[in-house]
Amino acid sequence: MTTLGFAILGLLARESLSGYDVTQRMKGRVGFFWGAGHSQVYPELARLEGGGFVAHSVVEQRERPDKKVYEITAAGLDALKEWVTQPPPRKPPKDELTLKAYSVWLADGEDAARLFREEGRRYEEQLARYEEIRAWMEEEWAEHLGRPETPQFASYATLRRGILYEQGNAEWCRWLAGAVEGKPEGAGKPKRAKKKGKEKKGKKKKGA
Amino acid sequence: MTTLGFAILGLLARESLSGYDVTQRMKGRVGFFWGAGHSQVYPELARLEGGGFVAHSVVEQRERPDKKVYEITAAGLDALKEWVTQPPPRKPPKDELTLKAYSVWLADGEDAARLFREEGRRYEEQLARYEEIRAWMEEEWAEHLGRPETPQFASYATLRRGILYEQGNAEWCRWLAGAVEGKPEGAGKPKRAKKKGKEKKGKKKKGA
DNA sequence: CATTACATGTAACGGGTTACATGATTTT
DNA sequence: AAAATCATGTAACCCGTTACATGTAATG
Numbered sequence: 442m443t444t445l446g447f448a449i450l451g452l453l454a455r456e457s458l459s460g461y462d463v464t465q466r467m468k469g470r471v472g473f474f475w476g477a478g479h480s481q482v483y484p485e486l487a488r489l490e491g492g493g494f495v496a497h498s499v500v501e502q503r504e505r506p507d508k509k510v511y512e513i514t515a516a517g518l519d520a521l522k523e524w525v526t527q528p529p530p531r532k533p534p535k536d537e538l539t540l541k542a543y544s545v546w547l548a549d550g551e552d553a554a555r556l557f558r559e560e561g562r563r564y565e566e567q568l569a570r571y572e573e574i575r576a577w578m579e580e581e582w583a584e585h586l587g588r589p590e591t592p593q594f595a596s597y598a599t600l601r602r603g604i605l606y607e608q609g610n611a612e613w614c615r616w617l618a619g620a621v622e623g624k625p626e627g628a629g630k631p632k633r634a635k636k637k638g639k640e641k642k643g644k645k646k647k648g649a
Numbered sequence: 650m651t652t653l654g655f656a657i658l659g660l661l662a663r664e665s666l667s668g669y670d671v672t673q674r675m676k677g678r679v680g681f682f683w684g685a686g687h688s689q690v691y692p693e694l695a696r697l698e699g700g701g702f703v704a705h706s707v708v709e710q711r712e713r714p715d716k717k718v719y720e721i722t723a724a725g726l727d728a729l730k731e732w733v734t735q736p737p738p739r740k741p742p743k744d745e746l747t748l749k750a751y752s753v754w755l756a757d758g759e760d761a762a763r764l765f766r767e768e769g770r771r772y773e774e775q776l777a778r779y780e781e782i783r784a785w786m787e788e789e790w791a792e793h794l795g796r797p798e799t800p801q802f803a804s805y806a807t808l809r810r811g812i813l814y815e816q817g818n819a820e821w822c823r824w825l826a827g828a829v830e831g832k833p834e835g836a837g838k839p840k841r842a843k844k845k846g847k848e849k850k851g852k853k854k855k856g857a
Numbered sequence: 858c859a860t861t862a863c864a865t866g867t868a869a870c871g872g873g874t875t876a877c878a879t880g881a882t883t884t885t
Numbered sequence: 886a887a888a889a890t891c892a893t894g895t896a897a898c899c900c901g902t903t904a905c906a907t908g909t910a911a912t913g
Contacts, residue, residue: 443900444745451752461864475748476741481901483866504910506864518755525752526760528767529745533684537652537737539810540683544659544733546803547726552734553797559736589761589829595754598825602747605817613810620806621797651872669892689873691894714881714892 442520445485446494448475450521453495453513455592460486460509474599486511494520542617550624557621561614568607575600650728653693654702656683658729661703661721663800668694668717682811694719702728750825758832765829769822776815783808 452458452466463486464479477485489495494517497509513521538560545553578597579586585593660666660674671694672687685693697703702725705717721729746768753761786805787794793801 444748445900447752448748451748454752454755459864460866461862470741474742474744476743476901478902479865480867480903487866502863506909508864521752522755525749525756526764527749528764529749531771533678534682534814535684536682536810539807540652540656540659541733541735541737542806542810543803544655544662544729545806546798546800547662547730548733550797556734556736563739589758589832590754592754594828595751598750598753598828599747601824602744602750602821605821606742609813609817613813616809617806620802624797653872667892668894669890684873686874687893688875688895695894710891712882716892 442492442494442524443485444475445477445481446489447521447524448477449482449485449489450494450513450517453511454518454521457510457512459500459511463511474603489517493517545617545621548621550621553624554618554622557614557618561611561618564607564611564614568604568611571600571604571607575604650700650702650732651693652683653685653689654697655729655732656685657690657693657697658702658721658725661719662726662729665718665720667708667719671719682807697725701725746822753825753829756829758829761832762826762830765822765826769819769826772815772819772822776812776819779808779812779815783812 448467449463452463458466460479460483464477464482467475467477467482470476486495486497490497490511493514495511495513497511499507500510501507541556575597578593578600582593582597585591586597588594656675657671660671666674668687668691672685672690675683675685675690678684694703694705698705698719701722703719703721705719707715708718709715749764783805786801786808790801790805793799794805796802
């Protein structure tokens with residue numbers, strides 16, 4: 442069973458959904474950090490059904506295409522419960538922005554400052570959206586949030602993870618943007634019309 | 650050009666390396682959050698060479714296999730500089746632990762608390778390792794850390810990103826472990842019939 | 858009249874992981 | 886003698902993204 446399978450089971454454990462609906466939640470990835478397109482969802486649902494973890498019933502609709510509504514089975518619930526408390530394989534986080542930071546010493550200071558200021562702003566925007574949802578949850582779901590056996594509590598937990606994540610990113614971007622600002626010359630500032638004649642190298646790279 | 654290619658160029662911009670050496674840095678992923686095995690590195694180096702971004706020279710060694718030492722070219726440096734300040738495609742973070750949290754309402758409270766306490770401990774361990782490196786850098790590289798044009802500064806920047814990341818994870822795990830602790834048993838349904846043995850008693854004590 | 862939403866699939870491609878393959882030297 | 890380190894590659898497979906493919910019905 443793949444992680445995507447458990448992601449889908451996690452949705453179906455809360456409510457029965459069509460493949461289309463599952464795809465919508467996966468796109469929005471609100472609350473839980475995983476994603477998938479419909480081209481992954483439909484085959485995975487078929488696989489889950491083949492394994493007996495879900496079952497579908499066709500719902501006929503007037504003036505709309507018929508849809509298959511998937512429901513989690515007892516076996517599916519068992520598998521999901523088992524999986525939840527199993528420690529996940531920890532894989533190194535891959536973050537392209539951090540990778541860029543690793544080579545930021547080669548870039549022009551203003552260009553770099555612009556990048557990290559911009560990215561920081563986006564993280565802050567996402568953070569603001571999360572904080573809104575959080576406020577809504579804390580008001581609307583007040584009774585559930587002390588009860589870890591409710592799906593509302595679980596949603597709140599993933600949201601808090603998201604908030605910490607965006608906060609960390611935003612803070613780091615702000616710091617880095619400030620640090621590289623006003624950095625002395627770099628490469629290709631003026632529309633690459635002409636090459637820089639100046640070299641700032643005090644050090645030289647080795648190699649043959 | 651792929652992200653992996655830029656990751657390798659980022660290493661070679663600092664020092665010339667053999668494929669084996671590149672693989673070692675990629676495994677350790679210290680400082681910069683990307684990873685790759687040797688089966689990815691060797692073909693990618695060949696592709697980079699085909700594109701004129703790197704060049705190799707064979708270094709013969711007595712009592713050791715010969716090695717190809719790769720050096721970044723001027724074209725490679727240009728491509729890397731160009732890439733550094735380009736905004737990366739932001740893709741939804743995929744985190745399996747957070748996905749588990751989304752379904753934590755189905756799990757037994759003690760099992761869940763154990764998982765998140767354990768994971769939290771690992772994040773704290775990684776954090777401690779990073780803080781050590783940080784202290785070392787701040788002492789050893791004191792002069793470089795105010796100079797964004799040095800590779801040392803860039804390494805320090807990625808380290809700070811790592812510290813924030815681990816802090817966020819650790820804090821979240823601690824909070825969640827506390828919140829699910831003492832959760833009433835049998836959340837969705839009585840469990841115990843399908844447990845594959847009760848090994849939970851012996852809590853692997855590996856303290857020393 | 859055109860676009861978006863609803864609704865479900867398959868196919869091609871690319872990147873990443875694991876396994877296959879070889880071989881010398883140093884350490885345990 | 887066995888295992889780890891140095892050193893370089895290829896092949897198979899899995900997962901995820903993008904594109905191909907089809908069709909109705911609200912909405913603007």
